[in-house]
Amino acid sequence: MVQATSFETERKVISILKVLSESTEPLGSVTIARELERHGIFLSERAIRYHLKITDERDFTQPLGRGGRMLTARGLEELKVALAPEQIGFIHEKLELLAFHTTFNPRKRTGQVPINTSLINRDHYQEAVAVMGTVFQAGLCVSELVATAPEGGKLGSVVVPKGKIGLATVCSVVTNGVLLKAGIPVESRFGGVLEVRDAKPRRFVAIINYAGTSLDPSEQYIRARMTDVGAAAGAGNGKILANFREIPAPSRAVAQEVIDALKEAGISAVYVLGNTSEPVCQIPIGMDRVGMVLLGGLNPVAAAVEAGIEVESIAESGMVDFQQLTSFWQLKV
Numbered sequence: 001m002v003q004a005t006s007f008e009t010e011r012k013v014i015s016i017l018k019v020l021s022e023s024t025e026p027l028g029s030v031t032i033a034r035e036l037e038r039h040g041i042f043l044s045e046r047a048i049r050y051h052l053k054i055t056d057e058r059d060f061t062q063p064l065g066r067g068g069r070m071l072t073a074r075g076l077e078e079l080k081v082a083l084a085p086e087q088i089g090f091i092h093e094k095l096e097l098l099a100f101h102t103t104f105n106p107r108k109r110t111g112q113v114p115i116n117t118s119l120i121n122r123d124h125y126q127e128a129v130a131v132m133g134t135v136f137q138a139g140l141c142v143s144e145l146v147a148t149a150p151e152g153g154k155l156g157s158v159v160v161p162k163g164k165i166g167l168a169t170v171c172s173v174v175t176n177g178v179l180l181k182a183g184i185p186v187e188s189r190f191g192g193v194l195e196v197r198d199a200k201p202r203r204f205v206a207i208i209n210y211a212g213t214s215l216d217p218s219e220q221y222i223r224a225r226m227t228d229v230g231a232a233a234g235a236g237n238g239k240i241l242a243n244f245r246e247i248p249a250p251s252r253a254v255a256q257e258v259i260d261a262l263k264e265a266g267i268s269a270v271y272v273l274g275n276t277s278e279p280v281c282q283i284p285i286g287m288d289r290v291g292m293v294l295l296g297g298l299n300p301v302a303a304a305v306e307a308g309i310e311v312e313s314i315a316e317s318g319m320v321d322f323q324q325l326t327s328f329w330q331l332k333v
Contacts, residue, residue, distance in 0.1 A: 012051050015041050017060060017071060017079045024157050024318050026068025062159045070159045073119055073312055080215060091217075092210035094316055095173055095188045102177020104322055106258070106265040113267075113325070114171040115147070116218075116297045117158040117317035122151075124309050125165045129331050131230070131307045132300035136328050138199075138233035140240055142269040142297045143170040145325035156318020169301065170325070171316055172243050172269040172294040175262065179247065182258050187246040191217025193226050194271075194281060194293065199236035201272055201293060203282040204244070216315035217243075218298045222305055229303040241296025242271060249276040249288045269294045300328075 019035045020027055027035075029048040036043055043051075052069055055061040060075030071079070103111035120128050136144050149155050149166040160166035176186045192207040206226060208217040218241045221227055232238030247255055252273075259270045272293040274280035280291035296302075297315070304311050 009051070009054070012041070012043065012047075013054055013060075014079065014082045015039065016048065016051055016055065017075055017082075020061065020069060020071040021076065021079055021157060023070075024154075026064040026070045028066065028068050032069075059161075062161070064159070070154060071157060072159055072161055073117075073314055074161075076158070076314055076317075091213055091215065091316075092188060095176065095210065098171070098173045098316055098319070099176035099180050099186070101319055102174055102181070104174060104178060105181075106178060106261040106267070109265050109322060111322055112319040113322050114173045114177065115156050115168040115317055115320050116171050116301075116313060116315045117155045118167045118169070118298070118301045118314075119158075119160060119164045119312040120167060120304075121310060122163055122165050127307075128167075128304040128309045128311065131304045131309065133328070135229055135233045135300040135303045139268065140229065140233055140295060140299045141169065142172050142174070142295055143267045143325075144328045145170055145266050146328045146331070147320055147324050147326065148331065156320060158314050158317045167301075168317075168320060168325075169297045170267060170269075171297045173316065174267055175259075175269045175294055176245070178262060179255060179258055182254060184247055184251040184255055184258070189244045189246060191221075191241070191243045191296070193221055193239050194242035196232040196236065196238055196240055199232075201242075201281050204242070205239060207244070218296050218302075219313055219315050222298060222302050222313065225306070227299075227302045227306065229299050230306050233303065241299050241302055243294040243296060244280075244283060245292040245294060246285065246289050247292060249290050252276070252290050255290075255292075269297075271295045 029045040061069040098114040104113045105111050147168040149160050151160050151162050153160050155166045155168040179186050190207040190209045192204040195202045195205050228238035229240050232240050274291040285291045
């Protein structure tokens with residue numbers, strides 16, 4: 001067993017994890033060494049292989065043949081914790097990067113879309129699917145389109161660990177990306193918990209500004225059991241995950257066209273589109289701005305966690321091709 005206790009060793013381990021987190025493909029020691037050099041860190045291939053043994057033992061990485069490694073869910077979590085002090089605003093930057101990489105064309109129904117990845121114990125998978133079905137049926141999801149992967153497979157940048165099944169849901173950032181490609185700048189303000197009454201959005205009861213956090217708000221709300229998505233889907237009264245965006249008022253008409261095109265393609269992330277300078281769900285809006293509430297992509301997963309099913313979720317976990325997605329309802333076949 002490889003022993004690793006020094007600060008310098010830990011620093012190198014985190015640097016390697018960071019390089020792996022930026023790739024959706026397995027990386028070998030040669031590629032990792034080249035990427036580390038770009039950050040001013042110089043390690044030999046032998047040294048990298050030594051540190052990769054450490055990350056393998058800690059279950060931070062998973063070998064995928066020919067010396068290639070990918071980050072595991074545990075590795076992603078370790079990286080978040082280790083980099084938290086220097087990554088205030090990290091989520092805001094991550095959203096912008098995912099929006100930039102989104103190439104989805106709703107009219108052609110081709111291109112890359114951003115996803116969230118959830119890891120579910122294989123023995124509880126069918127139970128989770130049954131619970132999530134009520135949320136998809138109620139329309140409290142970004143899309144009914146999902147992707148799955150067995151253990152050893154990958155969704156975005158996440159490798160599915162042993163004994164788990166991976167479920168990818170479409171991330172609401174797809175809206176940012178498609179609007180951006182249409183020439184509309186989108187300001188991502190915060191992620192929150194939205195109160196729903198009589199199946200209609202009422203007000204935000206909790207918010208976390210993207211610019212002030214290194215962790216995804218939805219992940220935090222789910223862990224803290226602050227949602228009641230199941231009740232919102234069933235009786236129309238509850239608390240769901242939602243995100244708040246703003247766009248320039250002159251772009252509203254074009255934005256509506258984009259939103260309609262997305263809906264036709266099976267993506268209905270926009271829950272509320274406000275009017276110029278008017279408050280949306282009790283959130284004030286600036287002059288010549290329009291507020292927009294997006295449904296949280298992890299709402300179905302939140303309902304499963306509320307039902308007592310253990311699920312590990314990694315929000316904004318990467319990209320998949322739109323053609324890789326299938327209807328959630330096919331999962332029950």
